[in-house]
Amino acid sequence: xxxxxxxxxxxxxxxxxxxxxxxxxxxxxxxxxxxxxxxxxxxxxxxxxxxxxxxxxxxxxxxxxxxxxxxxxxxxxxxxxxxxxxxxxxxxxxxxxxxxxxxxxxxxxxxxxxxxxxxxxxxxxxxxxxxxxxxxxxxxxxxxxxxxxxxxxxxxxxxxxxxxxxxxxxxxxxxxxxxxxxxxxxxxxxxxxxxxxxxxxxxxxxxxxxxxxxx
Amino acid sequence: xxxxxxxxxxxxxxxxxxxxxxxxxxxxxxxxxxxxxxxxxxxxxxxxxxxxxxxxxxxxxxxxxxxxxxxxxxxxxxxxxxxxxxxxxxxxxxxxxxxxxxxxxxxxxxxxxxxxxxxxxxxxxxxxxxxxxxxxxxxxxxxxxxxxxxxxxxxxxxxxxxxxxxxxxxxxxxxxxxxxxxxxxxxxxxxxxxxxxxxxxxxxxxxxxxxxxxx
Amino acid sequence: xxxxxxxxxxxxxxxxxxxxxxxxxxxxxxxxxxxxxxxxxxxxxxxxxxxxxxxxxxxxxxxxxxxxxxxxxxxxxxxxxxxxxxxxxxxxxxxxxxxxxxxxxxxxxxxxxxxxxxxxxxxxxxxxxxxxxxxxxxxxxxxxxxxxxxxxxxxxxxxxxxxxxxxxxxxxxxxxxxxxxxxxxxxxxxxxxxxxxxxxxxxxxxxxxxxxxxx
Amino acid sequence: xxxxxxxxxxxxxxxxxxxxxxxxxxxxxxxxxxxxxxxxxxxxxxxxxxxxxxxxxxxxxxxxxxxxxxxxxxxxxxxxxxxxxxxxxxxxxxxxxxxxxxxxxxxxxxxxxxxxxxxxxxxxxxxxxxxxxxxxxxxxxxxxxxxxxxxxxxxxxxxxxxxxxxxxxxxxxxxxxxxxxxxxxxxxxxxxxxxxxxxxxxxxxxxxxxxxxxx
DNA sequence: CATGAATGAGCATTCATTCAT
DNA sequence: TATGAATGAATGCTCATTCAT
Numbered sequence: 001x002x003x004x005x006x007x008x009x010x011x012x013x014x015x016x017x018x019x020x021x022x023x024x025x026x027x028x029x030x031x032x033x034x035x036x037x038x039x040x041x042x043x044x045x046x047x048x049x050x051x052x053x054x055x056x057x058x059x060x061x062x063x064x065x066x067x068x069x070x071x072x073x074x075x076x077x078x079x080x081x082x083x084x085x086x087x088x089x090x091x092x093x094x095x096x097x098x099x100x101x102x103x104x105x106x107x108x109x110x111x112x113x114x115x116x117x118x119x120x121x122x123x124x125x126x127x128x129x130x131x132x133x134x135x136x137x138x139x140x141x142x143x144x145x146x147x148x149x150x151x152x153x154x155x156x157x158x159x160x161x162x163x164x165x166x167x168x169x170x171x172x173x174x175x176x177x178x179x180x181x182x183x184x185x186x187x188x189x190x191x192x193x194x195x196x197x198x199x200x201x202x203x204x205x206x207x208x209x210x211x212x213x214x215x
Numbered sequence: 216x217x218x219x220x221x222x223x224x225x226x227x228x229x230x231x232x233x234x235x236x237x238x239x240x241x242x243x244x245x246x247x248x249x250x251x252x253x254x255x256x257x258x259x260x261x262x263x264x265x266x267x268x269x270x271x272x273x274x275x276x277x278x279x280x281x282x283x284x285x286x287x288x289x290x291x292x293x294x295x296x297x298x299x300x301x302x303x304x305x306x307x308x309x310x311x312x313x314x315x316x317x318x319x320x321x322x323x324x325x326x327x328x329x330x331x332x333x334x335x336x337x338x339x340x341x342x343x344x345x346x347x348x349x350x351x352x353x354x355x356x357x358x359x360x361x362x363x364x365x366x367x368x369x370x371x372x373x374x375x376x377x378x379x380x381x382x383x384x385x386x387x388x389x390x391x392x393x394x395x396x397x398x399x400x401x402x403x404x405x406x407x408x409x410x411x412x413x414x415x416x417x418x419x420x421x422x423x424x425x426x427x428x429x430x
Numbered sequence: 431x432x433x434x435x436x437x438x439x440x441x442x443x444x445x446x447x448x449x450x451x452x453x454x455x456x457x458x459x460x461x462x463x464x465x466x467x468x469x470x471x472x473x474x475x476x477x478x479x480x481x482x483x484x485x486x487x488x489x490x491x492x493x494x495x496x497x498x499x500x501x502x503x504x505x506x507x508x509x510x511x512x513x514x515x516x517x518x519x520x521x522x523x524x525x526x527x528x529x530x531x532x533x534x535x536x537x538x539x540x541x542x543x544x545x546x547x548x549x550x551x552x553x554x555x556x557x558x559x560x561x562x563x564x565x566x567x568x569x570x571x572x573x574x575x576x577x578x579x580x581x582x583x584x585x586x587x588x589x590x591x592x593x594x595x596x597x598x599x600x601x602x603x604x605x606x607x608x609x610x611x612x613x614x615x616x617x618x619x620x621x622x623x624x625x626x627x628x629x630x631x632x633x634x635x636x637x638x639x640x641x642x643x644x645x
Numbered sequence: 646x647x648x649x650x651x652x653x654x655x656x657x658x659x660x661x662x663x664x665x666x667x668x669x670x671x672x673x674x675x676x677x678x679x680x681x682x683x684x685x686x687x688x689x690x691x692x693x694x695x696x697x698x699x700x701x702x703x704x705x706x707x708x709x710x711x712x713x714x715x716x717x718x719x720x721x722x723x724x725x726x727x728x729x730x731x732x733x734x735x736x737x738x739x740x741x742x743x744x745x746x747x748x749x750x751x752x753x754x755x756x757x758x759x760x761x762x763x764x765x766x767x768x769x770x771x772x773x774x775x776x777x778x779x780x781x782x783x784x785x786x787x788x789x790x791x792x793x794x795x796x797x798x799x800x801x802x803x804x805x806x807x808x809x810x811x812x813x814x815x816x817x818x819x820x821x822x823x824x825x826x827x828x829x830x831x832x833x834x835x836x837x838x839x840x841x842x843x844x845x846x847x848x849x850x851x852x853x854x855x856x857x858x859x860x
Numbered sequence: 861c862a863t864g865a866a867t868g869a870g871c872a873t874t875c876a877t878t879c880a881t
Numbered sequence: 882t883a884t885g886a887a888t889g890a891a892t893g894c895t896c897a898t899t900c901a902t
Contacts, residue, residue: 009364013423014865017863018865018866033340034250034339034340035340036339036340038892039891039892040428040892040893041892041893047278049866049867050866050867050868051864051867051868051869051893052865052866052867052868052894052895052896053865053867053895054283054894055893055895056865056866060893060894061893061894062365078888091428111399121337122336122337122339122340123314124337124340125241125248125250125251125252125253125337125341126247127250134401138400138401138403141401141403142401142403145403148427156427156430157427158428159428160421161418161421161422161429162405162406162418164403164406164407165220165392165406165407165415165418166422166427167403167408168391168392168395168403168404168407169388169391169392169418169419169422170427171355172387172388172390172391172392172394172395173384173390173391174387174390175387175391176383176384176385176387176388176390176391177380177384179385179387180383180387183350185346185353186349186353186356186357187349188246188353188356188357188379188382188383189383191377191379192379192380192383195380200380201382201882202375203377204384206376206426207376207381207384207401208424208426208427209422209426209427209428210425210426210428211422211423211424211425211426211428212304212363212372212385212423212424213372213374213424213425213426214372214373214376230882232861233882236900252873254874254876255875255876255877256875256876264883264884265883265884265885266876266877266884266885267878267879267882267883267884267885268882268883268884269877270876270877271882275876276876276877277880317890407867419889445861463770464769464770466681466682466769466770467681467770469895469896469897470720470896470897470898471829471896471897472790479862479863480862480864481863481864481865481897482862482863482864482898482899482900483774483861483862483863484898485897485898485899486861486862490897490898491897491898494724494740503765507785521744521858539826543763549708551767552766552767552769552770554671554679554681554767554769554770555678555679555680555681555682555767555769560898563783564830564831565830568830568831568833571833572831572833575861587857587858588858590850590851591848591851592836592837592848594833594834594836594837595822595840595845595848596852596857597833597850598821598825598833598834598837599818599821599822599848600847600857601816601821602817602818602819602821602822602824603817603821604734604817604827605817605820605821606813606814606816606818606820606821607810607813607817608731608816609817610813610817615779615783616779616783616786616787618783618786618787618809618812618813619809619813621807621809621810622809622810622813622824625810630810633814634814636805636806636812637806637811637856638856639856639857639858640855640856640858641851641852641853641854641855641856641858642793642802642811642815642853643736643802643803643854643855652870660886663886663887684870684871684872685871685872685873686871686872692888693886694887694888695888695889696872696873696889697873697874697875697886697887697888697889697890698886698887698888699873700874701886701887704874705872705873707873788883843880861889862902863900863901863902864900864901864902865899865900865901865902866898866899866900866901867883867896867897867900868896868897868898869895869896869897870884870886870894870895870896871892871893871894871895872889872892872893873892873893874889874890874891875889875890875891875892876888876889876890876893877887877888877889878886878887878888878892879884879885879886879887879888880884880886880887881883881884881885881886
């Protein structure tokens with residue numbers, strides 16, 4: 001059965017499209033050039049709308065950036081939350097579960113590289129944006145910390161160093177590898193760039209549990 | 216014996232002082248507010264000189280930032296180079312050596328927090344600065360990679376995953392923990408902030424070699 | 431007898447209503463916020479119509495302002511013209527006649543305070559509006575001048591100073607007292623604000639004929 | 646004796662000159678075109694300085710307008726204050742004293758026509774400016790009211806109508822006649838425009854004390 | 861008639877850099 | 882060397898008006 005969209009729906013869709021188009025253009029520019037370096041005129045040229053139209057959908061330049069970060073934060077935390085559904089058995093099980101989560105996380109990062117660039121490399125130094133980004137990273141770290149704590153409670157990890165430090169080290173591990181994988185600048189990073197999310201997840205999970213020794 | 220400084224020397228010293236003063240003021244501002252948010256007028260007010268004087272010592276705002284990064288790069292690589300003098304024996308020896316190096320690195324970071332903020336948190340998105348900072352971080356990573364390679368050659372580390380990835384993971388570990396230690400924003404980071412360079416180095420080195428399992 | 435309005439009439443009435451509604455909203459906004467500070471979007475929101483509808487009834491923002499002033503000019507001059515029907519006898523008669531006229535004028539002003547605010551306080555500095563307002567005030571002054579001339583011809587007023595100056599002083603008197611009565615800002619004006627059109631007319635007429643001495 | 650200005654003085658003078666020049670250009674533009682219609686680019690072109698220089702001397706467009714009004718307020722109140730030095734004897738004496746004061750006031754108005762235009766015709770509808778102007782006019786009215794009260798205390802004026810109303814009527818008189826004299830738009834005002842401050846003061850003072858009757 | 865999304869010209873303010881003294 | 886007054890290019894945001902539906 002073919003359904004004909006009403007005028008209202010069309011208009012609403014078109015409107016949503018416009019907003020999404022502007023958001024997409026803004027994200028790309030912010031990631032590439034930074035927040036302050038990005039001019040509204042750049043964004044609207046990329047999005048193919050007029051300057052005035054921008055302000056029809058967003059209150060200000062800052063507003064569009066905050067919306068972008070908020071959207072990304074939600075998606076990212078969903079990915080992590082989904083990854084944590086699995087109950088854990090042995091250390092090997094944990095490693096496998098962690099690897100699966102990281103693989104999903106890395107795939108998301110690859111598919112949303114501009115957002116990740118904003119998150120990991122920085123959007124410049126606008127106070128509000130800095131805050132919103134820091135908050136997102138903190139939320140990620142929290143999720144990982146909770147997982148570590150659960151593993152300790154289950155007796156699957158020894159209680160040797162503080163979970164805060166452990167979570168910080170783990171987040172550093174992940175942020176560092178994603179930064180280099182997607183935005184690496186040196187030759188050494190070129191070999192990393194070729195890896196698949198799976199391969200990277202395997203290496204990271206191994207390091208996560210067994211360090212450089214790697215068993 | 217009393218030596219009278221010549222006019223030239225005095226002038227040269229005074230000149231060097233002035234330059235250093237401006238550099239110091241600029242570093243602090245760049246780290247706190249970012250490159251673009253920092254006005255020349257801020258720097259010179261902090262340094263106690265006039266606007267014009269700034270341009271006697273530096274060609275531009277970008278120039279002073281590049282000099283700052285260059286100075287920091289040298290010092291940082293010296294710290295790492297000194298740390299690698301030690302030959303390695305067993306894995307335990309390696310961990311101890313690594314811990315010692317990290318302790319020195321962390322101490323340097325604590326004593327040069329503005330430079331580290333520039334390096335790790337970012338100075339904004341000026342193309343040249345981004346490049347200079349990336350180059351410095353790459354040089355650090357190189358130093359760590361060489362160390363890992365040597366360890367593998369000596370048969371002290373298994374050759375399981377690529378050294379590029381290993382070095383990247385290690386750098387992520389270090390960058391992540393230093394960022395949170397010195398510039399952390401969440402509550403979880405508060406407990407990290409209280410740690411000494413020694414303690415932090417111990418935890419990091421343990422994770423470096425043995426991962427979350429920690430043996 | 432019941433008459434059924436035709437569609438055309440209904441539509442025309444509805445149309446006239448819409449136009450009047452927009453005009454009313456515009457007047458209130460212009461008086462309160464000034465011409466330039468008033469946005470079309472403000473007017474249409476107050477009037478409960480869409481932006482586009484405004485332009486069905488008025489060519490531009492300036493056009494609605496000009497229509498408002500023209501309407502007010504007509505009404506105001508009618509009030510003054512009606513007030514001058516009375517023939518004059520003695521000076522006491524004249525004073526009484528003047529007082530009656532002023533009372534009507536003040537009542538009109540009180541009932542049309544937004545228009546009076548536009549007229550006396552100013553709508554800003556749009557060239558056309560300034561002209562239309564100045565013209566309206568000039569027409570008022572003319573009416574008063576003619577009255578003074580008639581009184582001199584009848585020998586009821588001495589021919590001491592020029593009628594132009596006399597009319598100007600009289601208009602100043604009236605404009606000044608109405609401004610303070612309706613739009614006064616200082617404490618001294620608070621006591622004036624409480625007066626009735628009658629009381630104010632009495633005081634003004636007395637001053638008009640006998641000055642501060644007041645006989 | 647010839648005194649050579651020091652460098653510092655010269656610089657200070659030049660600086661003060663610049664500021665005065667900008668203020669003068671701004672005043673003229675504000676009076677002629679209104680506050681909002683005046684662009685900074687207009688002001689600086691008239692003053693012969695660059696856009697940046699404007700902001701060296703004034704914090705904002707509003708700031709220069711407020712300074713202008715403040716300067717004018719001071720001068721104006723000085724003129725009025727000086728005019729009230731005289732003790733009064735008979736009504737004739739009072740009229741003469743009033744006439745002298747008005748003559749000075751009118752001369753000031755003629756010599757500061759742009760400021761008077763700002764004060765009497767209005768600078769548009771910027772909230773702060775409106776307030777500053779209203780305050781200035783209120784201060785003038787206060788000065789006149791005090792004078793009337795003194796005259797009543799001395800028994801020189803009958804206590805027939807409230808001094809608030811009297812002062813309001815008097816200010817209306819003065820504002821009205823000055824507006825028409827300097828900024829009149831109708832033909833009737835042309836004959837007023839030719840009058841000297843003295844003549845105008847005589848006519849106004851006569852009306853002030855004896856009304857249209859004029860004795 | 862009625863709508864409201866889209867347009868784009870217009871403007872105050874900031875700040876890196878220069879240069880006369 | 883040192884100063885700081887002067888410069889002017891650069892940009893986010895507003896709002897009257899249009900027009901496709």
